[in-house]
Amino acid sequence: MALTTKRVADPAPPGFPDWSYAARQAAEVVPDQAIDACWRALNHLSAAQLYLTDNARLARPLRPADVKETPCGHWGVCPPVNYMLAHLGPLTAWRPAGSELLVLHGAGHAGPSALAHAYLGGSLHLTGNGPGCSMPELRALITGFPHPERFGGEITSLIPGVRHTGGQLGPALAIAQGMALDAPHRLVVPLIGDGELETGATAAAWLARRALHGSGEHGAVLPVVLANGLKMGGPSLLADMNQDEVRAYFTGLGYEPLIHDGADLPGFRQMLADALTRQRPLGEPARQPMIVLTMPKGHTGPERVADRQIAGTPAVHKTPLKSPRHNNAEFAALAAWLASYRPAELFTTQGRPTDLVRQALPGPTAEPGTRPSAPHASQQLQSWPDVSAVVRERAASGAFRLFSPDEIASNRLAVTTDDALPPWATEILNEEICHGWLQGYTETGRDALLATYEAFAPVNTSLLVQHLKHRRLRYLTGQGGLPSVNYLITSLGWRNTYTHQNPGLVSSMLETEDGFVHVYTPADATRAAAVLAVMLAGNDRVNFLITDKHPGPAFPPDPFRDELTDGAAIWSHLSHHGRPHLVLASAGDIPARELTTAATLLRRSHPEIKIRYLHVNDLAVLGPAPHWPYALDERTFTRMFGTDTLVLMAVPTHPAPVRALLAARGETSRFHVVGYREPSRPTTPEGLLEHCGLSAAALSARAALMIKEHSG
Template sequence: MNDEFEDAIMDKTLPAPLTEARLRQIDAYWRAANYLTVGQIYLLDNPLLREPLRPEHVKPRLLGHWGTSPALNLVYAHLNRCITERGADMIYVTGPGHGGPALLANTWLEGTYSELHPSIGRDEAGMERLFRQFSFPGGVPSHVAPEVPGSIHEGGELGYALMHAYGAAFDNPDLTVACVIGDGEAETGPLAASWLSNVFLNPARDGAVLPILNLNGYKIANPTVLDRIPRSDLMSMMRGFGYEPHLVEGDDPDTVHQQLAAVLDTAFDRIAAIRHEARSGGAAERPRWPMIVLRTPKGWTGPAELGGNPVEGTWRAHQVPLPAVREHPEQLQALESWLRSYRPEELFDATGAPAGELRAFAPRGERRMSANPHANGGLLLRDLVLPDFRDYAVKAPRPGGTDAEPTRMLGEWVRDVIAANPDRFRLFGPDEVASNRLGAAFEVTDRAFMARTEPGDDHLGPDGRVMEVLSEHLCQGWLEGYLLTGRHGLFTSYEAFIHLVDSMFNQHAKWLKTTNGIPWRRPIASLNYLLSSHVWRQDHNGFSHQDPGFIDHVMNKKAEVVRVYLPPDANTLLSTMDHCLRSRQYVNVVVAGKQPAPNWLTMDEAVRHCTRGLGIWDWASTDGGAEPDVVLGCAGDVPTLETVAAADLLRRHLPHLKVRVVNVVDLMRLQPDTEHPHGLPDRQYDALFTTDKPVIFAYHGYPWLIHRLTYRRAGHANLHVRGYKEEGTTTTPFDMVMLNDLDRFTLVVDVIDRVPGLGQAAAGLRQEMVDARLAAREYTRTHGVDHPAIADWRPGKPLVL
């Protein structure tokens, strides 16, 4: 390596900014946090070592992670100095997944934890309860979970810290988000893409993100890649991502304290300069933001060795460095020596409270990172200004009498939502906003972009409110950070590829479920998905783009936090999305097509229908309000079209058959009210679907989900569901539904086969339907398009092939 380059990147010329008194104070704070961290992992009793440590003072099951904690505590202590000296408004995002005990330690030191949990006071008894509850039955998790004040990031799954940090910074001009990234986490794909988030951060209106890459060298069992590549390569990589990297490294505490303090001063000075220039009329250019590479030993200050094997600075420090303390006296002694090395008698007073010097060091009130309202976004949440969606209604003089592209109509409303909320709403999408027909947004805003632009670029600019990048992970993570800090948003994606964020959705849904039980966590705006370019209309992309299974994945989560909507036309989509953007503390999944489709309901009818969540469409039915012979259920725009067409065929060919058509918008209505807040009571469900009549249900997704939702219903044995069954290719829209037996002809055959006594009487019609399928397929194979009688069919028109 070039020595001159190495010296430069290590910032060896930086001054030592800490006075001796300040150095001792910050070191004491760090030691106190480390002591509390070790205590949480190991101790049940004797929290201040007022007597020699005995086996019964130690937890019977040792859970938790020590290796990452010393660095997290170090950074936290130094950021507290920056807050008190500079008045910084800052939150702390913890990327290393198992840093829970470190962050809990700091929230207790700052006093926030005891304020929110009075039973865990800032005294010896409270310390004992703090230790006992960690990773203990009935206690708190080992991650930086929702239970940790100041957290917006669940550390259970790695890769999302930096994107959450950037999401929190958008439209938060005075906020600085310090984000510690573990070097194991840095190997994940989502985190690798996250470095590019600075391309979308505008210092004139957004906050700042300070990434701190902690290189401790090891994951759970292996070395980390970024620690083993040449230092010059790592620094060049960070510069290539657009950062100004600063290196802090070492294993001598005093030296590292001085290095880190100096580098943080340099970083915060640079952030202040960037903000000043951007907000003083400077050119809207992408600045080179500072970032820090912090290289310290894994498990620093912990046991140096065990059984002749090195521990500190190796993978053995990752979890519990002394794993058998109760069973082995030498490990018990090592634990006591480890704890006493922090000199707790200097750190805590006679009552067990943090010593006065430590209490004086912590920031005050909402300036504490554990009490910053941005990390409890519901405290800051303001309602959106929503234009009246009824003003965007599509005319529907009669059912199916006009056509519209539902998402294009929605786009006009979303455009005006963006214009009315310039500081608290953004639209997120992976390069598909225009493709999904939401392009009206670009009439009032651009795509956010701070990198170089060229002539011919389409709607790129520093002030854009459309967040578009070809990464579903980034879109999801930015939106989550944005929501968790008190704002609103909408994420639009192709239906098949929203699966890329399955695990991210999992974590957010779990966060919502957990926070519902935490009184001091205030409700946040719902995470809203609009899935278009869906399974049934992938005419040119084909099989690879045909997957409606995200709905099934969502339905696995707790009923209290998930909602799924399948609006059948443009007006119901407008009504549904207005409801979703007003909601709180949910994940809302809305699936809607972008291709021209019939408008079935007027806006007033659509509002009533969406409010009910499902209902009988009398105009499509022939039961005359009496008991039907068969029920045709449907959920989804294409299944609805096929169901209405099937009902029309039955009306023409079997006029005496009493058919009831039931359309479902809110999928949760199919569940009993004992299973979901939106569920229908059994009596209401039975009134709609009957208890003993055949029900032919055409569904947007995989058929078994409908069975799963209704398996407890009285008439479940009569239910026959048609849906997507993994048959697809590049083909016409009607050929696609035929491939999956969801077409109108098959639905008519299903009725004939399942209504008692109809089989023989309607044998001729059944054969006609089979022949019609064959004719329709032959037409597509010959002409490459659907037969006009099918493509142009609307209610009231005869279907003649």
């Protein structure tokens, strides 16, 4: 039943879509029977994918041979997700002119649901004959599940219409907020599981909305909590709260909760229309509507088989019936379960959804907004002298956001002329929310930058790894061209306290061996600004720019063009002619400062030693091609590093991932990589450099020793 409080909605601001119009039009044109039929069709296809090999319409009585030998997949979350998809479809079809409705799957286990929805919408392509609905396509959908080499059994971007890989547990609400930023035409509906509700990222995202007040003209977010009572292994924490407590919880967070169990379909449609009537832009301080759908997990599935209780237990999470092909009681339960959806009413003999079902399916959806054109990199090199200027210049072009966990001023980013932040810059003391906003913003075609302390960035490691998977799969389906994910990593541990020393994020990113990853390590502030400009103008990359916020030496600009295009370049002003005894290679500004000084010391103390100096601007180019698509080719690598010359390399990261990149090229002995090494106790910046062997004196001594040992 629905539990709401009627009130008169305040008028929507000018230019904000009248989403109640979509609800009114859908109510007039699409009957309740169509919504119910669409829900039954989605539920039937979800269950059929788990269990059937044939007889998808139940055109004849079910036989054991129609059932999979080993059922697999997730059932429990599908019915409430399907219920929402069936109700949102008509709203998408009747959305106001120029508007857009996006659904975000926070429940990653609803893979069968997403595949079923894509099939009914005609966007799935399974048999090689093009997307569309047909009996061969329908048979391929159920027989091939979980489609291990095509789609997978869970929510991924390989499935048409999916914009967030559900395995990235926690940030769906924040990503939805990021999608709505600067997009007043857009309504985003995240479907949030009550298990996901327990994560820190989701818990923070409810409150995070307040950080966006007055930050521009935004779209709307209508959160839907799938309060089905269970997470994977048992009752969810939300299930321990009665409805008064649930209402008080979300009311205290600044929302207007509308609670419904889904049993009264016309009542739910009216409640959804009420929510849309009250919908307001994300940045407004007024209370926002949200929906709490208390439909039980696994609803419409088997209640009980023999003496085993199924409904209301963790058994509904995956396959409620474990072996119906070989267990008579389970087979009978499966046959009754599937027959309860009356599939012959839902699908034609050609495998297409019937006219009744089609009335509730969404119409064509507008593509995410396109980004403005950015200046060419060569122009950026001339006109943007520092990082702050690059950020301000990019913001002036529009469709850009800067997110930071309360560290914009601390990171010395001058984004405004006074103490107030501009509307396009937002701070919230939560790394995960910043990432969620950045991910949602870029996923909808706009540029964004996350600026953070080096030591705190590793909080987002898991989110980034999962998003890399999402981007990789999206790219494979031909959906490339999205703006890059950009991290500005500063307040480096080399200058910071013991608790603020951790370069682990980029180590983890390099260890993924993902060709989309770029770890930029420019030698000075001018180079960092140019790199950032290129990052913000690019597509399909996940970029990390490591740069010190403190003033440092500036190096001759001549080699930088090659550093930017190739990822590394020889610095001729520090190099001898001819074949060197030793190659010195720096990556990052602090290593460049120390290693260039070490080169000068080495020239004075050992004038007989010939050196070649080079700087690496992107650590990813050290890996081998074709695995790393932007790698130095073998000829260039040999020209820089030689084939048997000793190399001393100084990096701002942990040395191990750099060694791994080189080892993949077969370079396991002549490269000596020096980088961050965890100190056992607090020390000074100078003491940390000494501890790691990265001071100029230590590097000079190390170089001389390498030559001596090699010649001896």
